[in-house]
Amino acid sequence: xxxxxxxxxxxxxxxxxxxxxxxxxxxxxxxxxxxxxxxxxxxxxxxxxxxxxxxxxxxxxxxxxxxxxxxxxxxxxxxxxxxxxxxxxxxxxxxxxxxxxxxxxxxxxxxxxxxxxxxxxxxxxxxxxxxxxxxxxxxxxxxxxxxxxxxxxxxxxxxxxxxxxxxxxxxxxxxxxxxxxxxxxxxxxxxxxxxxxxxxxxxxxxxxxxxxxxxxxxxxxxxxxxxxxxxxxxxxxxxxxxxxxxxxxxxxxxxxxxxxxxxxxxxxxxxxxxxxxxxxxxxxxxxxxxxxxxxxxxxxxxxxxxxxxxxxxxxxxxxxxxxxxxxxxxxxxxxxxxxxxxxxxxxxxxxxxxxxxxxxxxxxxxx
Amino acid sequence: xxxxxxxxxxxxxxxxxxxxxxxxxxxxxxxxxxxxxxxxxxxxxxxxxxxxxxxxxxxxxxxxxxxxxxxxxxxxxxxxxxxxxxxxxxxxxxxxxxxxxxxxxxxxxxxxxxxxxxxxxxxxxxxxxxxxxxxxxxxxxxxxxxxxxxxxxxxxxxxxxxxxxxxxxxxxxxxxxxxxxxxxxxxxxxxxxxxxxxxxxxxxxxxxxxxxxxxxxxxxxxxxxxxxxxxxxxxxxxxxxxxxxxxxxxxxxxxxxxxxxxxxxxxxxxxxxxxxxxxxxxxxxxxxxxxxxxxxxxxxxxxxxxxxxxxxxxxxxxxxxxxxxxxxxxxxxxxxxxxxxxxxxxxxxxxxxxxxxxxxxxxxxxx
Numbered sequence: 001x002x003x004x005x006x007x008x009x010x011x012x013x014x015x016x017x018x019x020x021x022x023x024x025x026x027x028x029x030x031x032x033x034x035x036x037x038x039x040x041x042x043x044x045x046x047x048x049x050x051x052x053x054x055x056x057x058x059x060x061x062x063x064x065x066x067x068x069x070x071x072x073x074x075x076x077x078x079x080x081x082x083x084x085x086x087x088x089x090x091x092x093x094x095x096x097x098x099x100x101x102x103x104x105x106x107x108x109x110x111x112x113x114x115x116x117x118x119x120x121x122x123x124x125x126x127x128x129x130x131x132x133x134x135x136x137x138x139x140x141x142x143x144x145x146x147x148x149x150x151x152x153x154x155x156x157x158x159x160x161x162x163x164x165x166x167x168x169x170x171x172x173x174x175x176x177x178x179x180x181x182x183x184x185x186x187x188x189x190x191x192x193x194x195x196x197x198x199x200x201x202x203x204x205x206x207x208x209x210x211x212x213x214x215x216x217x218x219x220x221x222x223x224x225x226x227x228x229x230x231x232x233x234x235x236x237x238x239x240x241x242x243x244x245x246x247x248x249x250x251x252x253x254x255x256x257x258x259x260x261x262x263x264x265x266x267x268x269x270x271x272x273x274x275x276x277x278x279x280x281x282x283x284x285x286x287x288x289x290x291x292x293x294x295x296x297x298x299x300x301x302x303x304x305x306x307x308x309x310x311x312x313x314x315x316x317x318x319x320x321x322x323x324x325x326x327x328x329x330x331x332x333x334x335x336x337x338x339x340x341x342x343x344x345x346x347x348x349x350x351x352x353x354x355x356x357x358x359x360x361x362x363x364x365x366x367x
Numbered sequence: 368x369x370x371x372x373x374x375x376x377x378x379x380x381x382x383x384x385x386x387x388x389x390x391x392x393x394x395x396x397x398x399x400x401x402x403x404x405x406x407x408x409x410x411x412x413x414x415x416x417x418x419x420x421x422x423x424x425x426x427x428x429x430x431x432x433x434x435x436x437x438x439x440x441x442x443x444x445x446x447x448x449x450x451x452x453x454x455x456x457x458x459x460x461x462x463x464x465x466x467x468x469x470x471x472x473x474x475x476x477x478x479x480x481x482x483x484x485x486x487x488x489x490x491x492x493x494x495x496x497x498x499x500x501x502x503x504x505x506x507x508x509x510x511x512x513x514x515x516x517x518x519x520x521x522x523x524x525x526x527x528x529x530x531x532x533x534x535x536x537x538x539x540x541x542x543x544x545x546x547x548x549x550x551x552x553x554x555x556x557x558x559x560x561x562x563x564x565x566x567x568x569x570x571x572x573x574x575x576x577x578x579x580x581x582x583x584x585x586x587x588x589x590x591x592x593x594x595x596x597x598x599x600x601x602x603x604x605x606x607x608x609x610x611x612x613x614x615x616x617x618x619x620x621x622x623x624x625x626x627x628x629x630x631x632x633x634x635x636x637x638x639x640x641x642x643x644x645x646x647x648x649x650x651x652x653x654x655x656x657x658x659x660x661x662x663x664x665x666x667x668x669x670x671x672x673x674x675x676x677x678x679x680x681x682x683x684x685x686x687x688x689x690x691x692x693x694x695x696x697x698x699x700x701x702x703x704x705x706x707x708x709x710x711x712x713x714x715x716x717x718x719x720x721x722x723x724x725x726x727x728x729x730x731x732x733x734x
Binding site for chain 1: 371449628644
């Protein structure tokens with residue numbers, strides 16, 4: 001039984017999330033590759049335990065704050081997949097003394113900084129940009145990569161390998177396109193490894209694997225570590241990339257209906273930018289889409305209602321462009337579910353889950 | 368002296384915020400209109416006290432949760448400028464018993480619901496859509512407005528007047544355009560009041576006034592209440608509308624620099640969508656802009672750096688498209704300030720302020 005809803009609430013279907021975790025863990029296990037799932041999506045120690053039950057012991061996070069939180073909850077092998085933030089060196093030193101800490105380096109300056117300031121050993125990965133264009137050393141900048149590898153001369157910075165995040169796979173619109181991004185990523189990363197091997201840095205590992213690729217690709221090739229994160233909940237972006245089906249989406253936002261305007265085909269939700277985030281997709285007709293909508297069903301939510309979607313959000317309002325069929329079924333005072341465009345950002349703003357049975361699952365506290 | 372920055376932090380220039388409050392309070396006082404500032408922007412009891420020092424006693428909020436928070440901090444006249452959420456009727460009844468509560472109604476269903484379920488008197492405003500197109504009764508739907516006014520038959524629902532939010536003024540690109548939106552809004556709202564007067568609902572008040580209009584318009588005309596909110600901090604959207612200057616922006620996000628890539632004219636910040644929000648502007652060259660950047664100066668931040676801006680955000684990363692001049696001055700381990708596109712959403716995700724002297728100012732706790 002769903003808990004009574006008063007305000008926008010992240011509802012988590014635990015069975016679906018556990019199935020997503022089990023399926024991905026089994027797939028990676030079969031491939032013989034190390035599974036280091038990204039915990040930035042769920043940010044929850046309780047959900048972390050569901051991964052542990054599937055044999056996960058190594059994790060990825062995206063901030064020092066998150067590393068501290070999960071270390072405090074018993075995780076002992078944590079990679080911070082974000083460029084080293086010099087201003088948190090004191091926290092990094094405490095973590096490096098306590099756990100197996102992994103860090104990303106993409107500049108000679110940061111390599112030297114760690115050499116001077118790190119007080120306990122840490123694993124270091126060169127952050128490689130294989131085409132996403134966000135940050136990192138370009139895959140074809142052999143000179144730059146070798147310079148950083150050489151600058152990691154301190155005994156405390158142990159060069160483990162090359163790491164990338166092919167975030168452009170999120171823009172893929174088919175399984176074939178996702179597969180093509182993965183193949184290109186792996187090819188570029190492997191070439192960089194070969195060149196570094198020739199330059200005197202042998203046996204480097206490769207770490208990659210976003211959710212679209214890990215969901216779609218069957219043969220991961222010669223890599224050492226996969227780091228998907230979003231798959232625990234999936235979302236509409238992943239549907240668009242062909243990485244999941246609606247049945248795999250594990251989180252939706254329950255939103256009170258506060259007004260219905262049938263003539264304008266509009267339903268107004270208590271549920272806006274501060275509850276859903278502002279990530280959006282573009283529909284085939286060019287309109288922005290901030291979520292799809294579903295009716296309550298079977299103690300959770302049903303299939304998305306065809307022809308209805310969240311067409312706009314302001315701070316607290318969500319505006320649903322509603323089909324006739326939806327308008328016939330929905331009244332002020334009801335609850336509608338919004339399937340998120342990008343679940344990572346949606347749960348980040350809500351900062352707490354309720355399960356279908358009403359249990360509260362907290363996230364990392366902030367600030 | 369700025370506090371030491373470790374991670375993305377909302378820095379509040381208290382002097383600028385107090386000046387913004389004092390200036391707007393004085394302007395509205397001179398006009399003889401009731402000032403009911405919107406507190407959804409700052410969401411902070413401490414900042415609320417700065418308004419009280421300027422003589423403010425009536426406030427606007429955008430959720431029942433926020434009304435409860437400010438009522439608990441001594442505010443006794445609160446308008447919830449959001450369609451009544453039936454699922455929070457128990458909270459509304461407690462509030463109506465404790466304070467002067469104002470509610471928005473835009474349907475016969477909600478008017479009847481309040482008539483049946485409200486256990487203490489509340490002021491009711493008809494929510495009118497004067498052209499923004501988000502929610503409310505259309506300004507020219509006299510029949511609809513009269514039907515709702517008639518349905519407010521209970522002795523506990525006291526019809527006070529007509530209220531609108533002309534959110535489309537945020538899209539204005541000049542003071543003239545803002546003034547034109549205000550004039551149209553007032554004309555439509557006044558006509559609706561006249562028609563309701565003729566239908567037997569005399570002496571209704573008018574409530575309107577967003578930040579662009581309240582900043583730019585000199586003669587507000589025959590209205591009863593102004594409700595701007597964003598002006599306490601202002602932001603880049605308000606600059607674009609001609610509503611403020613850079614000197615009026617009271618909040619910026621201090622972000623650690625984690626990588627500098629001069630060849631790509633790129634600076635990578637620890638400061639992404641979960642710190643800045645994803646509201647954006649479109650530059651003249653068509654590129655998306657998620658913030659402008661400023662260097663630390665005079666114990667706070669300086670003028671925005673010409674030709675540099677946040678061009679992309681992911682969950683934790685902000686990517687600055689950086690000018691040569693900026694690249695010469697910035698190094699990994701420094702702190703850059705990001706001026707927010709939309710301060711309401713930025714502070715909503717950060718949920719806490721630090722003043723220039725390092726004092727922590729909390730916001731309403733959530734969840």
